[in-house]
Amino acid sequence: MARKTYKNILIVKMSSLGDIIHALPSLYALRKSFPEARITWAVHPAFAKILPELPWIDEIFLVDRKKIKDLKYLLSVRKELHSRKFDLVIDLQMIAKSAIIAAFSGCSTRIGYNDAREGSFLVSKPISGPHKHGHIIEQLLDVMRYLGCNCDEIEFPIRDCSKQEETVKAKLAQHGVNGDYVVIVPGTRGEEKKWPIEYWGELAKEFSALGIYTVISGTKNEKDLSEKITGYYTSSYIVDFVGETDLLELAALEKMASLHISSDTGPLHIANAMHTPIIALFGPTKADRSGPYGNDNSVILTAGDGKMSSIAVSTVYDKAKEILKL
Template sequence: MAEKILIIKMSSLGDIIHAMPSLYMLRKHKPDAHITWAIHPAFAGILPGKPWVDEVYLVDRKRIKQLSYLKQVRRDLKSRHFDLVIDLQMIAKSALISMLSGCSHRIGYWDAREGSWLVNKPISGPHKHGHIIEQLLDVMRFLGCPETGIEFPFRDLTEPTQTLEKKLHDAGLHDPFVALVPGTRGENKKWPIAMWGELAARLAERGIHSVISGAPSEKSMEKEILKRADSPYVIPMMGKTSLLELAALEKAASVHVSSDTGPLHIANAMKTPIVALFGPTMPQRSGPYGNPYSTVLMAENPGHEDTDMSTISVDQVLEEVVKKWEQKNKPLA
């Protein structure tokens, strides 16, 4: 009978992308295992299907504190008779799902928070203080998985690429473009919106199209950028793509620009050229990884809650974007 494995990584987008190489390594080592992934519905669309994941188990974030719902989750998970639970999140809610599974063999990565170590055995490896991707891979190495390199399994993007192209064409875009993603969780990680507007305007002056991407809740940022960069070269696309269309967008972009946010990690997985803006968070742990076409620009006095992102100048970002643009497209006149 096939080994039954439950992976728990319910959020957020970037964190789920960081776990993809672990899924790849695990599947290569256990091709016959039945792998279930527990995730919040908002992020389920980004998970690869078979052969990587056999089943997606949706955990309702809004109901996770309801006793009747937790009883349902326990029934659901216990009925699957898991042989192994791998908690790649290691916080209270993921530990709760792990416990409700009824499985006796429960492990997780070393950074156990919110009491998760009481439920799952934290696994510490040689990359304990390295990049988060390697920290998660250390759990797979503990299981005996051989090295596979950094690989990100994704769904086939043929259909979402076609629907994305139609949306871009309908918006008047038929040329290469730079993906601008101004939003991120955490106000202190955001590059000032006025600087985003100036960047878009200066790219437009050079005849470079930019596509503004992000969640529907961030559309006020898009409006502020368009106020400062009123040009047909600036294409508003916030809230207009599905998760897989976002992946197709990042794959199609000539250059991606953002701070530490989920779409950055999708672009990294696609090996799209990246200009990443970091300040409070450190790229050694959560920056682009395994992508030779990425550049990280650091704010002054990085690694602190009060790091000032405005110390990364528009000139710095523009220089790097144009450099990467010209490596992929015709040099600008």
């Protein structure tokens, strides 16, 4: 049977950073299979900058997270979406808020991936494929396989950040960074996923002894973590870069890094998409479901008992030296 052709497609994946990165291989497969289609992506403004523009996405449709319970706002969203006359909606989030956007699109053909929660299955048809219990990237790609897409390649079409590379280089130079560097991200959502802060301090100290720059990255509200690390051991080789990048600058920072080390967090998945060498620290979350994927330069260290503190500094340090060829 011939594959059905769609001309006007809406993807709904509004948050979070790591989840959006996980959905990019699906965008790649969709665009390769439907090169003439108009593709719109509904996303929260905080994550819009990471999404690619043409030729991958024709329009980025912003949905204000803070207003999503405001009926007047939702009616205006409904009007805007209806005017675009979509013939296919793909809900890659499958929760209540994404179901609302899918329903308000006015499109009768609505599908989504198998993990339907919060009643989203009442709006969009969940698609189960051979990877139902596999990695989230493959689960999302199963939706594309249902549409007849070729999903042999795992590619992450992030927006070009070459201009931001120059900006980041200048910012790093202001901090005295004039060579190769390792990015560490001590923060993550969920205390149980955090590697102990004193471990980060010890690791940065070890890198300093080798003359390797450690660039601490994160959001402004994680400044207390970077201050604890820099307070643990003072060195010109330990640089507090927390709060100094926007989303595309973060992508540039990760792209140019010699190594990224963190637990399960958004920047980890950006580094993975950039094929930067990675050491990923996993404990309570399952790396085989949400860990680095499609990157031959990634190493996953798993806490045997689920407690992050069981991953020794020496283990991470030795693996880092191996990757950096030291």
